[in-house]
Amino acid sequence: MRKPGLPELSAFAAVARHVSFAKAARELGLSRSTLSETIRSLEDKLGVRLLNRTTRSVALTEAGERLLSGLQPALDSFDAALESVNAFRDKPAGRLRLTVPRPAAKQVIEPMLARFLADNPAVTLEVVTDSALTDIVRDGFDAGIRPGHRLEQDMIAIPIGDDARPTIVASPQYLVRRPPVKTPADLQSHNCFRQRLGNTVVNRWSFEKEGQTLEVEVTGSLISSESDLAICAATAGIGIARAPAIYVQGLIAEGRLTPLLEDWTPASVGFFLYFASRRQTPAALQAFIQALKAAPR
Secondary structure (H helix, E strand, O other): OOOOOHHHHHHHHHHHHHOOHHHHHHHHOOOHHHHHHHHHHHHHHHOOOOEEEOOOOEEEOHHHHHHHHHHHHHHHHHHHHHHHHHHHHHOOOEEEEEEEOHHHHHHHHHHHHHHHHHHOOOEEEEEEEOOOOOOOOOOOOOEEEEEHHHOOOOOEEEEEEOOOOEEEEEOHHHHHHOOOOOOHHHHHHOOEOEEEEOOEEEOEEEEEEOOEEEEEEOOOOOEEOOHHHHHHHHHOOOOEEEEEHHHHHHHHHOOOOEEEOHHHOOOOOOEEEEEOOOOOOOHHHHHHHHHHHHOOO
16 A cells, blocks of 8 residues: 555545535645545545545545544644744744853843843743854754854854953962063963863963054963953962953952053954854744844943
8 A cells, every 4th residue: 555645634634624625625725626636546545435425515434534533633733733833933932042151141141131031931041151162053052152253154143242352360469479561472471371162272362452463372370161260360369361351340440350461452353143044043043133132232
């Protein structure tokens, strides 16, 4: 027996439901002759008559009644499955999974988080904080946030604001014991805490002044993927940290850390929301993009 396809079974269910070829044809958007041929093909594949039909009436055979009783729950489940997918297209719903570095979570997401969740109660937002260069497709993320210089070229990228501009800091007690830091090159004689991004250690710190950019090779006794550890060590007088301004501004205000090379502030490359394709972007991601664009900068 050749197995029938879903269109044939759906056509049979429509005729059985309406007990009429004409009404079923209108529902399915088919001509009566096409529908009649579809039912005939289904009966040929099954090797049984499903419908008794005359020019005036249509009735199910016993085989047709048995097929319909087993088929209808499956068709109902199929319709329900399609409807559940429609929810993702028509309104923000379901899980939205993002990968972001910690500074972006604080600087970008935190200010708009409450409003987004209140406006989109059917969305479950999952934010994974990670500074590594995450493959969002491989690792099951809908989108990510990264500074512009760390984006893959095949990603769709939307600018969403300034990045967490790096600030060079050290404690007053550390600076008393060591040579002064007047230019970026002076850092090479200091204990500078480096950052690990995934499998890569950042040994070079970039700077910009009056349109001039340069990179300095630094070394030090601490390598970490967490800015908090570098800030803690810097506050304790161990060395020099390079951390997002948003993390150290309070410690600077308290006098526990001193900003260095302020006239060589690294250029901001901006944070970007990135994702794999513009085709059929989930409604939840569309709503998140709109919320980011509407958030105060």
